[in-house]
Amino acid sequence: MEYLHxxxxxxxxxxxxxxxxxxxxxxxxxxxxxILEVDQVKVSKQLRYMKELGMVxxxxxxxxxxxxxxxxxxxxxxxxxxxxxxCCGESIGFSEDAKKRQAITARIQKDxxxxxxxxxxx
Numbered sequence: 001m002e003y004l005h006x007x008x009x010x011x012x013x014x015x016x017x018x019x020x021x022x023x024x025x026x027x028x029x030x031x032x033x034x035i036l037e038v039d040q041v042k043v044s045k046q047l048r049y050m051k052e053l054g055m056v057x058x059x060x061x062x063x064x065x066x067x068x069x070x071x072x073x074x075x076x077x078x079x080x081x082x083x084x085x086x087c088c089g090e091s092i093g094f095s096e097d098a099k100k101r102q103a104i105t106a107r108i109q110k111d112x113x114x115x116x117x118x119x120x121x122x
Contacts, residue, residue, distance in 0.1 A: 002053075002054070003076060005053040005054055005055060006055070006076055006077055006080065008053060009049075009050055009053060009055050010080060010084070012046070013092060014036065014038070014042070014046050015046050015049070015050055016084065016092060017035075017036060017092060017093060017094070017097055018032060018036070018043075018046060018047065018050065018056075018067075019050070019055065019056075019069070019077070019081060020081055020084075020085070020092075020094050020097065020098075021035060021097055021098075021101055022056060022067060022068055022069045022072075023069065023072070023078070023081055024098075024101060025068070026066050026067060026068035027066065027067060027068075027101070027104075028061075028064050028065065028066050028067075029043055029044060029047065029064065029065045029066075029067065030064065031101075031104050031108075032047075032067070034100070034104060035097055035100040035101055035104065036097075044065075047065075047067055051067075054070055055069070055070055055077075056068065056069060056070055057069075057070045
């Protein structure tokens with residue numbers, strides 16, 4: 001991973017939250033919108049930027065887009081996310097995001113919306 005690309009992503013709070021959410025596995029744009037409490041345009045703009053930098057990759061599932069980390073084992077990314085979580089996780093909202101993600105994941109597994117195929121079948 002190009003370290004400059006990583007740090008370009010980490011310098012924005014919303015992108016940082018998205019990376020931390022995707023660290024736990026793929027999510028549909030609709031779920032990122034729900035967790036971050038922002039509209040689709042804002043989430044998609046951040047994801048497009050991160051995709052251009054090679055940080056995330058997306059896959060279309062019918063009308064939904066499911067995103068995941070491009071390289072989920074990247075040591076530089078994981079170490080930086082861990083450091084940021086240890087230093088300022090609460091001020092960024094990592095723990096609240098994690099709780100929301102967990103609730104959404106439980107709901108997805110129970111209700112199995114169409115976009116869940118891209119999350120749990122990959």
